[in-house]
Amino acid sequence: MGNEREIIGQRNDPDLPRYAGLATFALLPRLEDAGRADIAVLGIPFDSGTSFRPGARFGPSHIREHSRQLHPYHQLHDAYPFRDLQVVDAGDVGVGPYDVPRAVDVIEARARALVEDGVRIVALGGDHTVALPLIRAAAAAHGPLAVLHFDAHLDTWDVLHGATIWHGSPFRRAAEEGLMDLEHCQHVGIRGGVYDPSEFDDDRRAGFAIVRSHEFIERSIADIVQQIRDRLGDRPVYVSIDIDVLDPAFAPATGTPEVAGISTSQLFAVLRGLRGLPIVGCDVVEVAPAYDHAGITGLAAAHTAWELLTLMGLGPR
Ligand code: MN
C-alpha cells in the first residue's frame, strides 16, 4: 500500500546523535509532518483510573525517551518495520485528569478519527482504563475482537469505589458492550490479586481463557503460543499489554506490581510466535516512570511497542 507515495522513516541526521533532539517514538516522523499513516503510535497520558500507585500519566513521554535506540531492522523477523509501512508518532491525546467518563469519550473520539482514516494504533498508556475506548474504536471498524491480554491481573472486575470505569474493569465493560468475541479472548501472565475464586467465573463469562504466569516454567513457549493461536482463531486481534505482566525485576515502574512474573524475553518469544495474525490495534499500558530505575521499564515498554508494530506490519491488513 502507498508505494506511489513518499515513505518517511526514522530521523536520519548524521550530525544529530540518537540521544539528542526531540523524542518522538523511535525517532519516527510526527503525523502532521508525514501527512499520512498506516500505523500511528499514540500517547495517552491518563491515570485517573488507577487503583494503587499513580503516575502512568507520565508513561508516554518516558517510553518515547527510551525508544531512541530502536533501529530500523528487526533481525529476528528479518523486517524493516519503518520502511514498508508509514509509521508515525501521532503525539498525545489531549485528555485531562478529573473526569474519567469524559476522558474515555475524548480518547475514543481521537482513536476513532485515526481508525476511520485506515490507521492502526499502537497506544502508549496511561493506565489500563484506556483500553476500553481503544477497543471501542477498533471494534467499530472490525466487529467483535479477539482480545489477547497480557497482564498480572484479570481486569474483568466490576465496580470499585462506586466507579464502573477504572483500570481493573476495561475488559468486563468491553464484553458487556459486545466489543469482544467471547469465544476467542485470552489472558497471558495472570497471577496474584484475587479476593475470591468467583472472580474467575466472572472472567470466563467475559470471554477469557487463561495462561498463568507459572505455566512459563512448566511449558514450552511453542506450546503456549499454539494454545494462544488456537484460541484467537482467525478473528481480528486486539493486543493489550499491561507492563505488569513482566516480573518487577524487568518492569518495576508500574502501578500494581506483582512478583513471580514472566521475563521480557519470554514475552517477546510469545509475541514473535504470533507473526501473521491480523492485529488491528494494540496498547502498552501501566508504565509509571516515578518508580523506574535506570530506565528498565521504559526500555521494556519501548521495545514491547516495537515488537507489536513490527508484528502489525507483517500481518494481514
Ligand atoms: Mn495489571
Ligand code: MN
Ligand atoms: Mn491491567
